[in-house]
Amino acid sequence: EIGLQYGADRLGKRYDAAMQKFRENRLGAFIHWGLYAIPGGEWNGQVYNGAAEWLKSWAKVPAEEWLQLMKQWNPQNFDAKKWAKMAKDMGVKYVKITTKHHEGFCLWPSKFTEYTVTNTPYKKDILGELVKAYNEVGIDVHFYFSVMDWSHPDWRYSIKNQEDEIAFQRFLAFTDNQLKELATRYPTVKDFWFDGTWDESIKKNGWWTAHAERMLKELIPGVTVNSRLRADDYGKRHFDSNGHLMGDYESAYERRLPDPIKDLQVTKWDWEACMTLPENQWGYHKDWSLSYVKNPVEVLERIVHAVSMGGNMVVNFGPQADGDFRTEEKEIAKAIGKWMQKNGECIYACDYAGWEKQDWEYYTHKKNSVYMIVFNRPYSKQLTVKVPKETQIINAVLLNGEKMKVTETARNEYNVGVPKQDFQEPFVIKLEIKSSK
Ligand SMILES: C#C[C@@H]1N[C@@H](C)[C@@H](O)[C@H]1O
Numbered sequence: 001e002i003g004l005q006y007g008a009d010r011l012g013k014r015y016d017a018a019m020q021k022f023r024e025n026r027l028g029a030f031i032h033w034g035l036y037a038i039p040g041g042e043w044n045g046q047v048y049n050g051a052a053e054w055l056k057s058w059a060k061v062p063a064e065e066w067l068q069l070m071k072q073w074n075p076q077n078f079d080a081k082k083w084a085k086m087a088k089d090m091g092v093k094y095v096k097i098t099t100k101h102h103e104g105f106c107l108w109p110s111k112f113t114e115y116t117v118t119n120t121p122y123k124k125d126i127l128g129e130l131v132k133a134y135n136e137v138g139i140d141v142h143f144y145f146s147v148m149d150w151s152h153p154d155w156r157y158s159i160k161n162q163e164d165e166i167a168f169q170r171f172l173a174f175t176d177n178q179l180k181e182l183a184t185r186y187p188t189v190k191d192f193w194f195d196g197t198w199d200e201s202i203k204k205n206g207w208w209t210a211h212a213e214r215m216l217k218e219l220i221p222g223v224t225v226n227s228r229l230r231a232d233d234y235g236k237r238h239f240d241s242n243g244h245l246m247g248d249y250e251s252a253y254e255r256r257l258p259d260p261i262k263d264l265q266v267t268k269w270d271w272e273a274c275m276t277l278p279e280n281q282w283g284y285h286k287d288w289s290l291s292y293v294k295n296p297v298e299v300l301e302r303i304v305h306a307v308s309m310g311g312n313m314v315v316n317f318g319p320q321a322d323g324d325f326r327t328e329e330k331e332i333a334k335a336i337g338k339w340m341q342k343n344g345e346c347i348y349a350c351d352y353a354g355w356e357k358q359d360w361e362y363y364t365h366k367k368n369s370v371y372m373i374v375f376n377r378p379y380s381k382q383l384t385v386k387v388p389k390e391t392q393i394i395n396a397v398l399l400n401g402e403k404m405k406v407t408e409t410a411r412n413e414y415n416v417g418v419p420k421q422d423f424q425e426p427f428v429i430k431l432e433i434k435s436s437k
């Protein structure tokens with residue numbers, strides 16, 4: 001191994017209570033809300049099909065022009081309690097909120113920039129209202145924070161000369177101030193999810209990324225930080241030059257998931273994926289017909305896929321400028337919630353089972369139960385289960401209590417029958433197992 005000053009601070013998983021809670025939460029929601037919700041993907045009469053929260057970039061809008069949108073920021077239908085109820089009904093255990101996206105507009109009254117909710121017709125501390133409302137219903141709040149800040153004159157993509165260096169060090173000090181502000185104003189926050197850290201300027205300042213993580217953990221003991229913040233002494237991101245994960249969980253799975261057969265290495269560490277409902281829209285886009293929108297079962301499949309490999313899944317919502325959610329998002333949240341109400345025990349506090357994946361889909365594991373989450377119902381009406389050596393299936397029950405037939409078909413192989421009723425949705429069978437290992 002090579003000596004690193006700014007590599008991984010710890011080897012292996014964290015097992016303290018705060019990290020255990022992060023891990024057991026398993027299902028979260030992302031909220032991408034900012035000035036970009038106002039134009040919703042359209043600028044000067046042209047609709048851009050790229051991600052709506054990047055419209056400033058697609059339409060090449062200068063920062064001072066873009067930030068004029070603040071004059072229109074007045075979400076009259078915003079109701080933090082309604083947002084909290086929608087999340088609770090969906091069955092999410094945490095919500096990640098964009099405190100500040102790349103545009104630099106802050107949902108909290110930051111003292112270090114003029115580009116905040118305070119200087120809009122709305123005036124009030126949106127972030128504070130949301131933290132309070134989510135916490136009141138027992139939902140943890142995580143902060144998304146974009147280091148890249150298009151509104152700040154000292155932001156640099158790369159460091160080309162001494163002037164860049166001096167400006168960027170000022171920028172990092174500004175960022176420190178905002179992070180300290182967030183951690184002290186909202187001490188119940190459980191996690192910081194950093195984004196906008198892929199440019200040369202950050203990779204050349206690995207020291208700062210290590211400092212930012214350590215500073216937050218001093219301010220809020222137990223807080224978790226994602227790997228995307230971190231760059232080591234040589235600019236290596238997520239995993240340091242010795243191959244060790246930096247931060248507390250890997251956060252590279254954005255709109256994609258590890259392969260359930262080829263990428264089993266991820267089961268060795270904590271990780272969290274995040275996904276969009278359309279192909280690639282995080283902020284509100286007025287025209288969702290521009291790309292495929294996943295149906296509720298396709299969203300569920302991604303949630304279960306992540307948990308089956310020991311990861312968390314965060315499903316994204318992009319609220320409208322008026323503070324309400326589009327109908328499609330409300331309907332998907334409701335459908336997920338209905339399924340989670342019946343089947344959540346195969347998700348919450350579950351982990352990778354380590355059994356050989358089958359075509360009917362996924363296993364998850366909790367204590368001495370293994371759950372079979374069936375997305376593909378076989379015409380044979382038999383679900384093949386290959387168990388590890390010295391493992392027996394004692395019984396198999398549907399979560400509604402219906403007993404499933406279990407037939408040993410070969411050494412360490414069983415057939416588990418399917419339910420009589422075709423539920424027209426993924427169903428869950430709970431296996432009680434006995435291992436003589
Ligand atoms: C690229 C990029 C950003 N990362 C996702 C989580 C969204 O915030 C998107 O704008």
